[in-house]
Amino acid sequence: MSTGGAHPDAVWHRALAALLVLVAAWGTVWALLTPAFRSPDEQTHLNSVLRLAYGGGWPAPGEAFVAPVIEAAEREAGWPGDLPGRRTPRPGVPQFVDLQPSVRAERTRIDASNALPALPPGPGAVVDQMSQHPPAWYALGAAVLHATGLVDARWDQALLALRLLDVALLVGTMPFAVAAARRLTGSWPAALVAAPFPLFVPEIGNILGSANNDALVVLACGVVTWLSVRVVTGDTRWRTTVALGLVLGVGLLAKVMPAFAVPGVIAAYALAPWGRPGIRSTRVRTTWWPTTWWPRLARLATAGVLAVAAGGWWWVRNVLTTGAVQPVGRPRDVSGLTPVPADQWFPVSLRRVAQSFWGHLSWLEVWMPWRLVQVASVLLAVIGLVALVRRGARRGAFVLALLPTALTAGVIFNAWQGWSQTQRLVALHGRYVYGAIAALAALVAVGLWQAVGRRERRARVVLPVATALALAAGVVGLVWAFGAFYRGAGESLADAAARWAGWSPVGPTALVVVVGAAAAAGLAALGVVAHAALRRRRPELEPVLPEGPA
Structure with missing residues (x-):
């Protein structure tokens, strides 16, 4: 089918725009739905x-x-x-x-x-x-x-x-997830699977639809993820190194979490094929000594110095002046918490992080059913494992997987430090892993691309299916939260809606308009994506895509 002289990627750009509007609409509904101060520390x-x-x-x-x-x-x-x-x-x-x-x-x-x-x-x-x-x-x-x-x-x-500022920062993150996935797969429909990833996680809506400093971390880590993927696929230019260091430093001026992206940056340079800088190549053999050793170390050192100069100095200063990376702002009394036995601290920690990653709304008081958390966690792990073990993008998938792994390990290790002194577990929240939203979204896209055998035609089928599933998951999460926030026992939906309107910062008419616009955005996104993915093409024009770096 002729594109009428338009840029060949134009249809995919429209699909990406539609998916970003969908994420923005979903986040806006969460921003209006969550009662004030019903996310951690919002006050x-x-x-x-x-x-x-x-x-x-x-x-x-x-x-x-x-x-x-x-x-x-x-x-x-x-x-x-x-x-x-x-x-x-x-x-x-x-x-x-x-x-x-x-x-x-x-x-x-x-x-x-x-x-x-x-x-x-x-x-x-x-x-x-x-x-x-x-x-x-x-x-x-x-x-x-x-x-x-x-x-x-x-x-x-x-x-x-x-709250809407945080929604905007989340929306701004997703193009970097898509760009990272496309860099690794060479496929637009496979890459676009990453865009609606947040809709699968109700807790993301509750946290990033509220006012907190996590959203700036999410965006900074999203940019670092994309730049790291560029490096591991051959973009070893100095300007990429400079951008990596500066963005990492800016992220460190929001929270310490971007520091956990450092292992991924190191792995990206260690695994990068060292050919002509900036050229993505699947045929360049990685050599280690002495041809590429010093250039890799030089770039890593430059990125590190720039990261410290742009924002890491804050944490260095903390260590020098207080003796701690992050001083305690307000001591917490944990005497009322139940002690955790030595043989249970790790499984309990893992369970709490998983639960609060997927759905532990408000101040960890509204729980998603544990069985659903288990199923979602297993599915995410399996898709990530497929991306890691199948040939075609294993290096990039490894770099992507390092950030969520490092963040999860960091959260659990921090909790263990507190447990070793008090036998109580605190500071276990899956939102601390949200710096890896872009990495997880891209990893899912790569895993599904591998699962369909790196076939463009199959990816075109997966994209609208994944979008429809994301839309359904987003709606189900909002409906669940609506009931958990506003609907008392034996009350009707009308009673709950009236209560929502009463507590809301905007009137009932505005709520109806926003919900209606979000529904329209969802249907429009599904239509645009389906049109882009399933439009008729002559067989001889079907592209033969590169496998990407191993």
Whole structure:
């Protein structure tokens, strides 16, 4: 079928755009669906953004405090009432469904008198532990509030703006996942499978549809993932090295998690075919001594120096001044937690990370069924294993797999350190692995490409099927969360919808419009993808694709 002189990739660019709109629409619904402060530490994330927005600076860990506007916002948000989907209701804590929503127009507005805490802090002042992190995301959030004129709006409007900022950062990550997958497969339909990956994980919607500093980490690690894939497939140019170091450093100004991308960067240079820089080649033999040893080390050293200069200095300074990579912002009392026996700490840790990766909504209180978590985890592992063991893109798949593996191991090791002192397990949350969203999405795309025998025709069938499954999973996750957040026992859907509208920062008409637009975006994306993947082509024009690096 003739393309009428259009660029041969134009149809795939339209499909990618449609899938990105779908991810944006899905994330926006999550941003409106999740009740205020129903993701970990959202209150203090908002508090720290407002502190920067109003010139309060970035105090040392333990010396930042919660402002009066946050205390008022918690009351007006029904915090900490138990959600109807909570696994175990707490004695003496009010039920969220029994609380009367605050009047939207009367919610507290932010201003200079309430955006900063009293100094010195009075008795009972609550510590804002977020100053244990670098301020990059918070400064970005403050800039967004100033740019949108919401710096002196109602607190719920400012919170929604920060949530949408995180959705935008997530959407911005997915093109890098697609680009990495296409670099490894040479196939547009195979690569586009990566784009709707977030829809399969309800917890991603809950976390990255809320206000927190994880989203900037997700984007930075997504860019590093793409650049690492370029390196392992032969792009050993100095400008790629410089970009790797700078992006990694910027990510380190958000959180320490991008440091776990370093093993993947090292592996990329170690496994890269050393031919003509920038040219992807499957025929270049990797030689080790002495032809390529010094160039690899030189590039790694350059990337490392740039990463430290751009952002890693924050963590070096922490070690030199406090003796810890990340100082404790607010000590946690773990005496009320149940001790974990020595023979159980690892399986319990693994289970908690898996559970909270897929679906542990709010403050780890609404649980996805464990059987579903097991099935999803096994499927993800099997697809990744296929990408790793089959010839054609094994080096690239190995580089992709290192980031989620390193992040998971880091989370569990950190929990073990705490357990070794207290016999309690804390800080186990799958959201810490979300820096690997792009890597996981690309790994899934490569695994499915390998599973269909690297056949373009078969990949064209897989793409619309995967998109339809992602769309269905996204809808099911939202429906589950809607009930868990707003629907009490024996209540109708109408009762739950009215409660959602009552607590929302926008009115019921806006909610209907957003949900309707999201549904339209989903159907449109499915249609555009199906048209791109299944359009008729003459057999003689079917491309013969390279296998890619082994």
